[in-house]
Amino acid sequence: MGQLFFFSCGYIIFPEWYILHLVNDEQLTAGSGVAVKEKVSRDLAKNTKTVKKVFQDCSDVIYREVQLTDYIKGLLVYIEGIIKVEDVQEHILRPVIQGLAGALPDNPYPLSFKRVSISQTDASSDWEKVINAVLTSNVVVFIQGMDEALLFNAKGGSRRSVQEPQTEAVIRGPREGFTESLRINTALIRFKIKTEKLKLIDMVIGKVTKTDVAMAYIENIAEDQLINDVKKRLEAIDIDGILETGYIEEWIEDNPSSPFPQLQYTERPDTVAAQLLEGRVAIFVDGTPFALIAPVTLWQMLQASEDYYERxxxxxxxxxxxxxxxxxxxxxxxxxxxxxxxxxxxxxxxxxxxxxxxxxxxxxxxxxxxxxxxxxxxxxxxxxxxxxxxxxxxxxxxxxxxxxxxxxxxxxxxxxxxxxxxxxxxxxxxxxxxxxxxxxxxxxxxxxxxxxxxxxxxxxxxxxxxxxxxxxxxxxxxxYMAGVAPYRPDDMKDIFSRVPIWKMKKRPPADAPDNLRRIGKTRQLGNDTTEGW
Structure with a gap:
């Protein structure tokens, strides 16, 4: 019983080791502590046996055998609840069947996934990549006679829709807040910053949770040294799971022994957009509505969105x-x-x-x-x-x-x-x-x-x-006290008091030293052009 419990869903905990020990010696061999796998077999029965062993006792994994043609069978594998089930029939099964039905005699197994209307598709013969695809909201299709598995990204499931932020209410300002979906959150930023200079770097952190993390910045505004520093710290995180931005905050902050927060978290897209425009970097984590902003100062922690929406x-x-x-x-x-x-x-x-x-x-x-x-x-x-x-x-x-x-x-x-x-x-x-x-x-x-x-x-x-x-x-x-210690006259325009928006011509030099100017030199007052009040 102990061995059965240990091996149940073992891939979710130790994927490489588990595949190495479950699959036959013909399929997997070991080298340097990492599983070195044979290709996905052309034998559908063999592939079915392998994938069912990997996901043994995982009741949410669905196996659907389909008769693609009179002579060709297939197997769909996906996890229920994290994909759009309606996409399986209309956008995966139908195009695959039609593609195989129209195959030429000399090429009976064309790359039929190219006919699928789902935007993100792939094919792989690597068993580890195939299993990871199932775990990351993909529908995997095995076809008899094909030595590759077709991977279709059908990510879905029930997620909270865009709502008003719960922790940062304002009287005047946008009412939309981040959700637990990474791509919805990045899309909310794209709605506000419509430029190709907005860059998003994706990475996966967590050996067990394999959490999707995205780092956002605006090219030519954010300093290269800051971008490289944040990226280096994120890539250095070695942990089994990331469930919230708080995990990352403790890993990458400069002084963990300080009681003062060294990163700002927010669930407001307008706050993130404003910080990106000042040369800072934002970190998004899938599964949480809070984004991290770095670097921060004490004065930034005392400011609210409404400070810039009111006169x-x-x-x-x-x-x-x-x-x-x-x-x-x-x-x-x-x-x-x-x-x-x-x-x-x-x-x-x-x-x-x-x-x-x-x-x-x-x-x-x-x-x-x-x-x-x-x-x-x-x-x-x-x-x-x-x-x-x-x-x-x-x-x-x-x-x-x-x-x-x-x-x-x-x-x-x-x-x-x-x-x-x-x-x-x-x-x-x-x-x-x-x-x-x-x-x-x-x-x-x-x-x-x-x-x-x-x-x-x-x-x-x-x-x-x-x-x-x-x-x-x-x-x-x-x-942390930039603007006051060290003293910078330009920063004093937005610390203890805020000058009018049209007088804040430069970004904080500590955050964007190479691209300070952000507004023009003049403003229009009726028929007059002036810089004064």
Whole structure:
């Protein structure tokens, strides 16, 4: 029984080894640890026996024997659920039968797959290629007397259609988001960037999953060194399976020990298109609606698509609010701990008396009080995410209100601490990128500890440590604080504030050093042509 279980569907785990041991010695021989195979046999019965042994106990593999002519039989092999079944009859069986029926006596086995209306066709006598074709949404046809298998790409199956992104909602902007289909995702980019300079490099990663991965960039805009670096890192990945872009992100990032995200992920085609136009590279993975973008900077993680769809006055106000509340999310609890513990003289007398009265019955110091509330808030937030949508939001909001009020009445925490934690939680929601928001939430706790030990000096120590780390961090060779450290005047047009689109004449030099200009020199105002405001 153990041997039977081990050999069941063994090809899916170790394809080369499995074929080597299952097929007869006449078909396969070993050399240098790699299966060296004989050609596909002209004997249909022999080919049928081989393929059924490889896919033994795989109930989703369909074998359909067909009588192509009075004297010629064939066998169709495909996996149910990952192909378009309707294409098998109309676009494969009918043309193949018609092609064989019209064969000349001196050439009874023409290359009939050329008559098939499916766009992607091939033929192979390599057993490994044939088995891989079955696993990658191909219909394989064996014909009696032919020493090649015909391969027809009929990829299909049930996949989610294009819908509005779930994690990056905007008020103004496109409503389409990526899906789990690689080719639909790349097509969404093609709809937006209609140029032959948009290049897509396909590769397969994962020894077991054999996941399709595509790297996208715009030629003459993206730097050659960046393209080669990303491609080299992707090709160096040696793993049995890739199920999401998170697998690749951890493999190729520059500094895995840093809490800050060094690649941006998004499910918005317009975001990817905008980043490609600035000289960056996008990575698509089949089976996930999220694409990776490299390289990234801290300022890029603080920007949202809406920043460029609204007029620059509105965008700047929203961006300033976002940056302010980033500081609030990181430092407010630590500042409260430092002031109430060490620096009470910094507060007005009436305010410090109010805070002291609220804390009079609290048995814990401010640091412990803050930790209790922060951890409780994080638990409620996580519970709200994991619960079904119909009850998750209600549970998180009601839980925070009920638990906060009960904790104040029980004398466990003070009312000012509840206010501070609530403001901190709201501030963390203003950060547009979830990965950066989680990083800020993580860094908040060590800064709180420093504030509880050293007061305001501890906050300064934590702030200096974060800034020093950010200035040393790089993403594919690009400084994480590019534009500020190192300082570049042109980049400052789109960091803390955004100038009008027609004033952003150049791309970020760190991403596209060889092709900076992206717009013309003038704009038209009525009958006047001007560069000024």
């Amino acid at each position: 620059f006055f509105i965008s700047n106000m929203i961006r300033w609010i976002r940056i302010f509340f980033l500081c609030v999310a990181l430092f407010l609890p630590a500042l409260y701990i430092a002031v109430t513990t060490f620096h009470q003289d910094m507060l007005p007398s009436t305010l410090i008396l109010s805070v002291a009265a609220a804390r009079e019955a609290i048995p814990f110091p401010a640091l412990v009080e803050a930790f209790i509330m922060e951890i409780s808030f994080e638990a409620l937030r996580e519970a709200g995410i994991r619960l079904p949508k119909t009850v998750g939001q209600a549970v998180s909001i009601l839980g925070a209100l009920v638990i906060g009020q009960a904790a104040v009445q029980a004398g466990i925490v003070s009312a000012p601490m509840v206010i501070v934690v609530s403001l901190t939680g709201i501030a963390s929601f203003t950060i547009p990128r979830f990965s950066l928001a989680v990083t800020i939430r993580m860094l908040r706790f060590p800064i709180m500890i420093l504030a509880g030990i050293f007061g305001l000096f501890g906050i300064v120590i934590g702030m200096v440590w974060v800034i020093v780390h950010l200035t040393q961090l790089k993403s594919f060779g690009v400084p």
